[in-house]
Amino acid sequence: RKKQKLAKERAGLSKLPDLKDAEAVQKFFLEEIQLGEELLAQGSEYEKGVDHLTNAIAVCGQPQQLLQVLQQTLPPPVFQMLLTKLPTISQRIVSAQCLAEDDVE
Numbered sequence: 499r500k501k502q503k504l505a506k507e508r509a510g511l512s513k514l515p516d517l518k519d520a521e522a523v524q525k526f527f528l529e530e531i532q533l534g535e536e537l538l539a540q541g542s543e544y545e546k547g548v549d550h551l552t553n554a555i556a557v558c559g560q561p562q563q564l565l566q567v568l569q570q571t572l573p574p575p576v577f578q579m580l581l582t583k584l585p586t587i588s589q590r591i592v593s594a595q596c597l598a599e600d601d602v603e
Contacts, residue, residue: 514591515557523557530554538576548579552587555580 515522530553537547551568555561569577 514553517557517591527554527557530557538572544576544579548576548583549587551580552583555584556587556591 515526517523530550534547534550534554537543537550540547555564555568558564568580572580
C-alpha cells in the first residue's frame with residue numbers, strides 16, 4: 499500500500515491538502531518542493547519534478563517570490579515547462595476547493 503502511495507506521489511498526482519488546514523498545506527508544500535527537487539536532480543524526470551513544483555506553487559502563500567527563486571535556480575527550459583503547467587494545476591486547486599466547499603453544505 500505504501501508503495502502505491504509513493505508511486506502516485508512520484509507521478510505528480512499528489513492528493514491536495516485541505517486548504518483551510520494551514521499545517522496540512524505547509525506539510526504538502528514542503529513535500530512537493532522536496533519531491534520536485536529530487537526528481538529534477540535525477541535528470542530524467544523533469545516533467546514529474548515540474549508537476550510537484552507546480553503543486554507547491556499553487557498552494558504557496560507567496561507564489562511570486564517562489565517563482566523568482568525557481569527562475570534563478572532552474573534551467574530555463576525547465577522553468578518554461580513550469581510556467582506552461584501552472585494554469586492547469588491552479589485550475590485543479592480551484593476545482594478541488596469548490597468541491598470541498600460543496601461538501602460542507
